[in-house]
Amino acid sequence: MRSQKKCPLLKEEYLLYCKNFPLKRTIYSENVVKGDEKCVGKNYRECSLYPKGSVLEDEKRTVCPFVGHTKLYFCTSLPLRKMNERDISPFCNTPNFELCPVYQKESSEGAKENLTSIHGFQFDETKDYLDGHLWLKKKNGVVRIGFDDFGQCILGKVRKVIVKEKGSRITENTWFAKFRTEEDELEVYAPINGVIECTNEVLNDMPFLLNVDPYRNGWIIEVKPEGQIHTYRAEEAKKLLINDIWKFGEILEKEAGITMADGGEFVKEIRYVLKERGICLIQGFLKVRGLKGA
Numbered sequence: 001m002r003s004q005k006k007c008p009l010l011k012e013e014y015l016l017y018c019k020n021f022p023l024k025r026t027i028y029s030e031n032v033v034k035g036d037e038k039c040v041g042k043n044y045r046e047c048s049l050y051p052k053g054s055v056l057e058d059e060k061r062t063v064c065p066f067v068g069h070t071k072l073y074f075c076t077s078l079p080l081r082k083m084n085e086r087d088i089s090p091f092c093n094t095p096n097f098e099l100c101p102v103y104q105k106e107s108s109e110g111a112k113e114n115l116t117s118i119h120g121f122q123f124d125e126t127k128d129y130l131d132g133h134l135w136l137k138k139k140n141g142v143v144r145i146g147f148d149d150f151g152q153c154i155l156g157k158v159r160k161v162i163v164k165e166k167g168s169r170i171t172e173n174t175w176f177a178k179f180r181t182e183e184d185e186l187e188v189y190a191p192i193n194g195v196i197e198c199t200n201e202v203l204n205d206m207p208f209l210l211n212v213d214p215y216r217n218g219w220i221i222e223v224k225p226e227g228q229i230h231t232y233r234a235e236e237a238k239k240l241l242i243n244d245i246w247k248f249g250e251i252l253e254k255e256a257g258i259t260m261a262d263g264g265e266f267v268k269e270i271r272y273v274l275k276e277r278g279i280c281l282i283q284g285f286l287k288v289r290g291l292k293g294a
Helices: 029-034 044-048 096-098 102-111 149-155 234-256 271-282
Strands: 010-018 023-025 065-073 078-083 116-117 122-126 128-130 133-141 141-145 158-163 176-183 185-188 194-199 221-225 288-293
Touching: 023 078, 096 102, 116 234, 122 234, 141 149, 141 194, 141 271, 149 234, 271 288
Parallel strands: none
Antiparallel strands: 010 023, 010 065, 065 078, 116 122, 128 133, 133 141, 141 221, 158 176, 176 185, 185 288, 194 221
16 A cells, blocks of 8 residues: 555645735735725725836736735644745655654644634643743643744744753753754743753754644753742733734834734744844844854
8 A cells, every 4th residue: 555645634725915015915815805905806906005007907907916826835733834835844745744743643642732823823722821932831840841833933943953951950041942043043041940851852853843833742841940930821921922913013014114914913934034133123022142143
């Protein structure tokens, strides 16, 4: 029997976008149907993004010539996480997909995290949260820590993870992990005091899990805490997240001319747009220190 060539969890969808937006601004089909988008219909020339007089075209045209389309991919286990072809993990499109921890977890347990969407970012209602967009899960006197979806997004695409060894003592405001991304190399400060009980060794070979599955297989360390831990319960953390999403949206508009769109959701791949100012800007949201350019 012939084995499958790609993961059965990998699905495709086509996406419409505006070519005149600084980044690919999504055009949602439901908004087109409701008439909230001018891209389809004779009134598309009234759109503020339409360059008046720069295009010679058929006056009978009913679709804006600046509407583009692209193919995106997503894992059915993580439906909110859209990827283009170059972002697909090495496992998804090969017979080795069975080695992917996301596939293994789905096929063995069929379990799904209690995730909701907040302006396009995943949020796990079952976890507590720390400053610096880190989540925390307590079990048997040990806490597991990882980035939330907003945190991993503005951190950037992770290419290498270096974590302090098991048994190391960590204290607040000293580094516990280093991340090499496409843009930078950064140290992340420890959010609590304690001793590292375990590190996620899977990230050594598959650092991309921190981006594509931050609440499950992309966790970073487990720590035996010392002293009190200041955490935010889900409802409070959700309010802080919404505030930071809007605050970061204002930064994007000021620094790169990118505005929040479609009810507050904006394109996530924005670190490269901010260029050298990126580290300075994300320090207002993550507890990080830049080391050097990647």
